[in-house]
Amino acid sequence: xxxxxxxxxxxxxxxxxxxxQFQLVGTxxxxxxxxxxxxxxxxxxKIIIVRHPDQTVxxxxxxxxxxxxxxxxxxxxxxxxxxxxxxxxxQTFTDGGPRQTDEVTWVDRPYGHYAMMAKTYWNQPGxxxxxxxxxxxxxxxxxxxxxxxxDDQKPQVRKITAERGVENNIKLFSKLNGELHRLGAIDQSxxxxxxxxxxxxxxxxxxYSE
Numbered sequence: 489x490x491x492x493x494x495x496x497x498x499x500x501x502x503x504x505x506x507x508x509q510f511q512l513v514g515t516x517x518x519x520x521x522x523x524x525x526x527x528x529x530x531x532x533x534k535i536i537i538v539r540h541p542d543q544t545v546x547x548x549x550x551x552x553x554x555x556x557x558x559x560x561x562x563x564x565x566x567x568x569x570x571x572x573x574x575x576x577x578x579q580t581f582t583d584g585g586p587r588q589t590d591e592v593t594w595v596d597r598p599y600g601h602y603a604m605m606a607k608t609y610w611n612q613p614g615x616x617x618x619x620x621x622x623x624x625x626x627x628x629x630x631x632x633x634x635x636x637x638x639d640d641q642k643p644q645v646r647k648i649t650a651e652r653g654v655e656n657n658i659k660l661f662s663k664l665n666g667e668l669h670r671l672g673a674i675d676q677s678x679x680x681x682x683x684x685x686x687x688x689x690x691x692x693x694x695x696y697s698e
Contacts, residue, residue, distance in 0.1 A: 510630045512643050513537040513545060515667040519643040521634075526650045528602060536631065536643065537673055540623045545673045548631060549605060551616075559617045563628040565608040567678045567691075568668050569661035572602040574687035577696060581658055599690070600654040603661055606689060610680035662693030669693075 512519030515537070522535040534550040546565045553560025571581065581600030588594050607616040608624065618624030634642070650660055668674050674691070681689060690696070 509541060510627055511539045513539050513671060514643070515671065520646050521643040523645060523647045524650060525648070526603075527652045528650075533605075536634075537668070537671060538627050538631070540627060542623065544623070545671050546608070546624060546627065547668050547673045548628065550631075559615060562617055563631040564616050565618055565624045565628070567606040567608055567676070567681060568665040568674050569603045569657075569692050570606045570681065570689040571599050571692075572604040572689070573599050574684060575599045575690045575696075576687040577683075579687075580695060581690065581692070582654055598654045600657050600692070601652075603650070603657045603692065604689070606678065606680040606691070608675070608678055608680070610678075612679075658692055665691055665693040 514520045520536070523532055524535055525532040531552045533552055535547060536549075537545060537547050539545050547568070548563045548565050551559050551562050551564050575581070575583070579599065582598045584596070584598035584601070586594050586596045609616050609618055612619070618628055648660070650656065665674065676691070676694075681691065
């Protein structure tokens with residue numbers, strides 16, 4: 489009986505310690521580091537999912553520095569993959585048509601032709617990096633130590649190349665967004681997903697809701 493109680497206390501202590509720490513989460517059971525190469529810009533970004541001490545979950549990517557902001561190499565929280573353009577109400581990924589990109593250039597493309605990562609802190613005064621003092625900032629700092637993990641604790645690496653085109657975007661990013669959604673990693677109330685007069689950026693795999 490004494491040994492049983494000691495083992496139970498040890499189990500509770502381990503559970504309490506584990507719940508107070510950041511943890512890597514995997515969509516396929518084991519923690520996974522996704523290396524996603526996108527043909528539209530030729531960059532490869534590292535993506536990982538974290539469970540915070542408060543048990544919320546968020547996806548993070550290591551910034552390549554392409555979009556500017558001065559945070560290349562920093563881990564940035566995001567809400568999945570969305571259309572780079574805002575989609576008017578009543579239209580969807582495959583809709584679109586001619587639109588002017590400058591005074592002389594017109595293009596004809598569907599709204600889902602280009603995909604972007606919906607940064608949680610998009611358009612904030614401090615840029616896309618999470619503000620100091622937030623759980624996301626703490627997670628981003630913790631993720632900087634990933635390379636220091638013992639080999640047997642490092643996440644499995646999964647490599648994917650995202651080919652160009654609306655159909656490829658719908659197929660791939662709808663699946664990835666679905667995985668994030670099932671883990672509770674997408675906050676659809678985030679500012680980057682909010683509707684504006686010209687429409688909203690649509691999450692691949694999700695349609696407009698009234």
